[in-house]
Amino acid sequence: MNERKPERYTHGHHESVLRSHTWRTVENSAAYLESHLRPGVSVLDIGCGPGTITVDIARRVAPGRVVGLDAAPEVIEKARALALEEGLDNVEFVVGDAYDTRYDEASFDVVHAHQTLQHLADPVAALREMRRVVGDDGVVAARDVDYAGTMVHPSSAGLEAWAVLYQRVHRSNGGEPNAGRQLKEWALAAGFTQVASTASIWCFASAEEREWWGGMWRDRALESAFASDAMSKGLATRSELEDVSRAWQSWAAEPAGWMGMPHGEVLCRG
DSSP states (O other): OOOOOOOOOSSTTOHHHHHHHTTOOHHHHOGGGGGGOOTTOOEEEETOTTSHHHHHHHHHHTTSOEEEEESOHHHHHHHHHHHHHHTOSSEEEEEOBTTBOOOOTTOEEEEEEESOGGGOSOHHHHHHHHHHHEEEEEEEEEEEEOGGGOEEESOOHHHHHHHHHHHHHHHHTTOOTTGGGGHHHHHHHTTOSEEEEEEEEEEEOSHHHHHHHHHHHHHHHHHSHHHHHHHHTTSOOHHHHHHHHHHHHHHHHOTTOEEEEEEEEEEEEO
């Protein structure tokens, strides 16, 4: 058996990262799965982060059982606090491993992963585990961004440098930043016989959206795990990261600013 390559979550869990994650809902991040989220359905959400999508799923499938699983104990605590705040009793959050969830075969009707496979050194192995724990009539759903397809206008030297640097940092941690285009291939390699592929886009264009996304990356470029990795691995200097940070701040202030982030999506059976 081949030893798996090392992997590390590129973004870390700095406040600027969680700011992004807590924006996510079924509507803006899992609309392709929405028709499968019926009352009474059981769901495993792998790589759930702070749990905003998971909690939204739990509302939709109640009284169905929902489990959010993530490798990071600190974000699991945030997710538990969110569920408590929302008064939901059909969802639980556990620290766990995407490659070995410890659940029995066919334990869930739906297994979901959002922005998770891109960070794994062996996404096919994770999809095999997802296939194992979903029921015969169930569905495995995955959605991931494709960073190489990201469109930003107006561009600048700092934003172009960010695009190149992001690819290098992400890959240095064992992941695949352009996972969106590879989801179908990975699902077929994992043994699924039916794979329905779609695509969707996040768009940030209004003043509020630009300030949210640009302000987030203004901070991430200097303070998150992305920044520390870039510097410790010799991929960027502090000065270069400051240029990237300023570029995002300038983009956020530009009234004509527009950004599109394409995502691949798969619904897998069999």
